[in-house]
Amino acid sequence: MDQYQPPLADISFALEHVVGYPDIAKLPGFEHADLDTVVELLEQCGDFMAAAVAPTNRTGDTQGSRLQPDGTVLTPDGFKEVYHQYVEAGWGSVPLPEEYGGGGFPRTVGLVIQELITSANMAFSLCPLLTQGAIEALLHYGDDALKERYLPKMVTGEWTGTMNLTEPQAGSDVGALTTRAVRQGDGSYAITGQKIFITYGDHDMAEQIVHLVLARTPGAPEGTRGISCFIVPKFLVNDDGSLGARNAVETVSLEHKMGIHASPTCVLSYENATGYLIGEENNGMRIMFVMMNSARLGVGVQGLAVAERAYQQSLAYAQERRQGLAAGASGASSPIIDFPDVRRMLMTQRAHVAAMRYLMLLDASYVDISTHHPDPAVRSRADEIVGILTPICKSFGTDLGNELTSLALQIHGGMGFIEETGAAQHLRDIRIAAIYEGTNGIQAADLVGRKLGVRGGSSMLEFLGTMREIEPQLADAGTEFDPIRVELGRQFDALEEATRWMVRTGPGDPNAALSGSTPYLRMWGLCTGAWMLARAALAAPATGDAGLAESQLVLARFYAEQLLPQCASLLGAATAGSRDLFALDAGQLSGAARKVRS
């Protein structure tokens, strides 16, 4: 039942016709990554993920990772073998620099690979995802010696990486961390402290684990300005590159989580562990932002990927399960896909998943433009757009991950609540994605704070203007596009009104802007989603595939008429200010605190 089929038809259409991948492949450095090459590569990748990785998803959930009495972490049966196959095939290295053994493919391609591995097994996919984050930090800020020592084996995946930010008192408030780093005579640092929520902080899939650890040096400034970033390898590395003595980092315990059971979430204790400074002292937050910005889009992709897997399962179930007789049907019973409300749940998933995929691929393509376009002005604008789209992709994408996996479960009826069905696992697994890498509330604050502040609001208003260019295109495309154009215009108006309110209000009253930030971000998510589906509907006829053109038109219209209108309904919440949110004191917020009878 729960057999994963890589949606390569959707993906290749998206690359070729919706997000303009052929133009990305023309950027300097990507000449070897033309569309045909990429699609063939992705087909092979999809085959691998479906055949090798996807079957480990359910067993990984039931078995989970376990802390052994000797302090090592054992991953579920099959994980180690599949990970070795993954390294062997080189899937992790495809988008990494050729200089360190990578394939040098665009981030856009890397994003698709990440979708495929995450749909196959989200808990498994976290190990490569964290490793890539650590690689990016090293690429940007490591000196040559560190890069040469660590990067080649991290690029292949033989060594894996972790991110060590969180401490019990320092979650969203990273600046509150207290782990100490004291410089030693040989230039290394002695790291001491406890870190929590360390994904794949220990495991048995690779011989070496490279921890990136945030810590404070003696006398460093308070808060985020006094944080430095260190490499702390599980095993010290000898000068010849071979592994040496075990470093002083221990796994204290594993968390018992709601989902992603196969992914070991470790409490790590550092006791004068040997660490190596990345970049300069007190530069840790900047390095961490490099890792996080990359990871944030990656976490958005998790929402997409798990929703895609859950959707596939619910679609298959809806075609097989028979209950009652649908209107106009004959025979003993109908498959439940013939009932309108089941259809609504399927269409809602299908339309949101398609829109999210287009949007995330667009974001990734702007990442590629921002790093590889020859024109600095184009690079700079692309970087601004990445800044706008990334919190939307992370937050809206993972909110939808929660909502859509719940719809997929609902289609299964009572069977959906039974763990053996597998539908519940998708909902449980994806629930963390709205929390980690900056909670969705923090993403919304980033959008109305830093991102809206770029050029006094002009960056976001200009992007809205870019989106609105689709309205005349829809008008020219034929009457069947009219309902899409009308609804998009109405909703863009609402988004523009909210944006102008934010630009006007935020500088003088940040709390008012923050009060509306979450509904405001969702307005963006809905509008960008509808916009991408409309772009796809406009582009589809060029494929000459009438069925495809029809399906894209229907998805765009369904989304515009039946999902998108929520956008304008959020205008009131986005622009209400902080008054009512803060009007009740703690006693009034409680229903038990007042005297019982008046």
Next chain:
Amino acid sequence: MDQYQPPLADISFALEHVVGYPDIAKLPGFEHADLDTVVELLEQCGDFMAAAVAPTNRTGDTQGSRLQPDGTVLTPDGFKEVYHQYVEAGWGSVPLPEEYGGGGFPRTVGLVIQELITSANMAFSLCPLLTQGAIEALLHYGDDALKERYLPKMVTGEWTGTMNLTEPQAGSDVGALTTRAVRQGDGSYAITGQKIFITYGDHDMAEQIVHLVLARTPGAPEGTRGISCFIVPKFLVNDDGSLGARNAVETVSLEHKMGIHASPTCVLSYENATGYLIGEENNGMRIMFVMMNSARLGVGVQGLAVAERAYQQSLAYAQERRQGLAAGASGASSPIIDFPDVRRMLMTQRAHVAAMRYLMLLDASYVDISTHHPDPAVRSRADEIVGILTPICKSFGTDLGNELTSLALQIHGGMGFIEETGAAQHLRDIRIAAIYEGTNGIQAADLVGRKLGVRGGSSMLEFLGTMREIEPQLADAGTEFDPIRVELGRQFDALEEATRWMVRTGPGDPNAALSGSTPYLRMWGLCTGAWMLARAALAAPATGDAGLAESQLVLARFYAEQLLPQCASLLGAATAGSRDLFALDAGQLSGAARKVRS
């Protein structure tokens, strides 16, 4: 952290000032249940649920119920003892008829008791809930002999009850069931078949379990018209009322579920078990509807109750957890309740929970009017209103249960994903409530089918007219009520438009009405919720409690301005008809099925 505080202040205000409980207490038969008596009773009940039942919630989840090698089911530690205390105190019997040993209190009071026990431990609460359903079926359709034999001990809770509808091929389609019942020489029936999803189908908390089982007699008509309902006791009952031989019903297995782990969900096998017909042959569906209609409001209450518990926990956490510094704050850090987005999540929970409680109490009070009012015309209209409100309470209440427990988890950040925190359990537990007792999709179909059809749509349009009477009341109440009045008016207009479309369209094109049924039901949920909060805001000043009056005004305004507008945004989806839902074939619904390159 997760200490449950019964919201008696909210509840007593709701009873006295919002849903007019004093008038219910004046109905013939309820004279002993005046407000003072009831509030005192509920305070004691709340104390019991908080002190005795609530502490079993977390251990019940981790330990779960287990099937023993001898075929019996063991509930988690403490359940048996707490259940005996519950029976001893007589909480289950409060709303049941005095004739059989009950307290003869209104359903409205029973609903509050159900909220309290469900907040304390949803998995535990299911045993009494199912028992009450079985009692109601017996009360309405059992003959005197059956009633006298079974009811007294079921009313005390010494014996518990179950509902046996579902079979593997017969879920939502009850008519497809195949369990056989063959009449024996002594007037009893021999029952043979397998039933699934039987809540508390076996357990160790009571000496006897009374199964209500749907089955077919030989030659019965096909489908739902050929179903009969039987009592099948776990132990046969001797003429003197003592327990006799073990009946031929066995627990085959327990389901491994996403939540409510402590509630044993059994596969039961009947092998020529002795059963006794309730009412007449082929009348089983009518009996089952009695049980289900009562249970549907009860399941809605589960959404309310678990959301209330999760809300309390998230409110406490938001006051304790400190991260960063809020705008305008000084010191080292602020409690996260001072951040606007956390406030939004708290206010959203608070407003929805309050609105749901008012609405469900209103529904229950109409149940009481429908059964106890001296005027048949009033009873009849009250019964129509129960018919409208019950699917809304069930569906909207449990959808909100899912959404609000997820918000409560989100407030906990990374800790919310850790099972020990307890926030995840609430989300996992409540997920089933949108599915059982008729999926929420079936509730929506009931609303646009049977309920909208009552008097050609007049029943629902008249109720909408009743709701709109609040508009002039708000206009008279002072300018601070203006924003509420304006927004309610706008949204009632949208609901009215959708209703007239449904009335017009449904008879000729049922599939079109069904296609919009789920968004249409949510429009009702939002409007009735906002209406009840506005009623509470209008009533609160009469209490003389200025803090209460302010909090009710703020909740009503926040809901009207920031939550309610979603209603009108659903008008398009509610009235779009079936075209786009059915436009895509299975191939177009899949992203993998088409050829990869165009």
